[in-house]
Amino acid sequence: MKRYRIVSTQKQTAQVLDVRENIELTCFFPRKLKPICGDFVSLENKIDEWVINEIHPSHNVFARANHKGQKQQIAANVDNQIIVVAVEPEPTRDLINRYLVAAHNCEMQPIIIFNKNDINEHFFDEEQRIYQDLGYKTFSTNTKNQNQFDGLLEIMKDKTSIFVGMSGVGKSSISEIILGQELKTGGISKKTGKGSHVTSVTQLFKIDKIDGYLIDSPGVWEYGLWKMEAQEIAHGFPEIEKESHQCKFSNCTHTHEPKCAVKTAVENNQIHQKRYQSYLRIIDSMKYWE
Numbered sequence: 001m002k003r004y005r006i007v008s009t010q011k012q013t014a015q016v017l018d019v020r021e022n023i024e025l026t027c028f029f030p031r032k033l034k035p036i037c038g039d040f041v042s043l044e045n046k047i048d049e050w051v052i053n054e055i056h057p058s059h060n061v062f063a064r065a066n067h068k069g070q071k072q073q074i075a076a077n078v079d080n081q082i083i084v085v086a087v088e089p090e091p092t093r094d095l096i097n098r099y100l101v102a103a104h105n106c107e108m109q110p111i112i113i114f115n116k117n118d119i120n121e122h123f124f125d126e127e128q129r130i131y132q133d134l135g136y137k138t139f140s141t142n143t144k145n146q147n148q149f150d151g152l153l154e155i156m157k158d159k160t161s162i163f164v165g166m167s168g169v170g171k172s173s174i175s176e177i178i179l180g181q182e183l184k185t186g187g188i189s190k191k192t193g194k195g196s197h198v199t200s201v202t203q204l205f206k207i208d209k210i211d212g213y214l215i216d217s218p219g220v221w222e223y224g225l226w227k228m229e230a231q232e233i234a235h236g237f238p239e240i241e242k243e244s245h246q247c248k249f250s251n252c253t254h255t256h257e258p259k260c261a262v263k264t265a266v267e268n269n270q271i272h273q274k275r276y277q278s279y280l281r282i283i284d285s286m287k288y289w290e
């Protein structure tokens with residue numbers, strides 16, 4: 001059977017990619033089906049239009065909080081979550097860690113790009129070292145120096161990767177380097193007169209040269225995590241999760257409990273103070289959804 005993949009969705013229609021032929025078509029979907037970018041679907045030809053009749057089970061979904069703190073699905077079947085931060089606009093305090101919590105909980109491989117190093121080469125030195133020491137893949141880049149993205153291209157080979165981060169950090173510019181072409185929507189270039197493009201929908205692109213896919217998502221000022229338990233948040237901090245097995249209480253949240261191995265590890269500088277404080281703030285931020 002033919003494989004189709006959702007490129008983007010509108011209210012009742014979706015752009016889908018015929019994976020083998022590499023051509024796009026527009027099709028309708030019934031209200032009860034809720035396809036999202038990255039889903040694999042089956043189509044049915046009804047008189048003179050295409051209709052989605054089945055969404056295939058996805059292996060994972062990248063999500064964020066809606067305005068009520070519920071999980072809102074953004075894209076399906078995503079292997080890599082490429083977090084892009086830049087010297088300008090500077091990331092908000094816990095942004096990287098919130099994305100990492102999502103990556104671990106949604107079972108995506110996180111990669112951190114510290115972009116715009118042409119503006120300030122050493123701006124992210126300490127930050128990058130912290131994440132490298134934790135075992136994350138990181139890159140220091142700028143889009144004027146395309147070969148800095150060779151390593152990233154290698155990671156994206158045969159995979160589906162989503163670019164996430166604040167608006168203006170360079171996600172679309174990096175996507176263009178990876179694709180080797182300008183980003184286009186329905187044949188119209190997104191470049192505005194100012195020479196910058198604004199991404200307004202989550203959209204999938206096939207990367208022919210490496211047989212992968214990339215998903216460009218609209219920038220969000222603050223990435224919000226949906227309502228989660230302390231344990232799920234800890235799951236996004238591997239160094240905290242590792243220590244947690246030594247805590248006295250198996251349901252320890254590492255906030256106020258006695259004989260907490262995590263707190264001891266922070267005191268002994270085995271867990272970075274900055275990361276622990278960030279963990280506490282993320283735990284605390286869940287109050288907002290109550």
Ligand SMILES: Nc1nc2c(ncn2[C@@H]2O[C@H](COP(=O)(O)OP(=O)(O)O)[C@@H](O)[C@H]2O)c(=O)[nH]1
Nearest residue numbers: 116142143167168169170171172173196197219
């Ligand atoms: N100096 C500098 N500017 C960059 C770099 N990457 C992107 N930009 C610029 O930052 C602006 C926002 O880029 P864009 O790719 O649209 O960001 P997005 O909103 O994350 O998709 C554009 O004017 C880009 O030309 C970089 O590495 N260095």
Ligand SMILES: [Mg+2]
Nearest residue numbers: 171172198199
């Ligand atoms: Mg963009």
Ligand SMILES: [Zn+2]
Nearest residue numbers: 247252254260
């Ligand atoms: Zn604990």
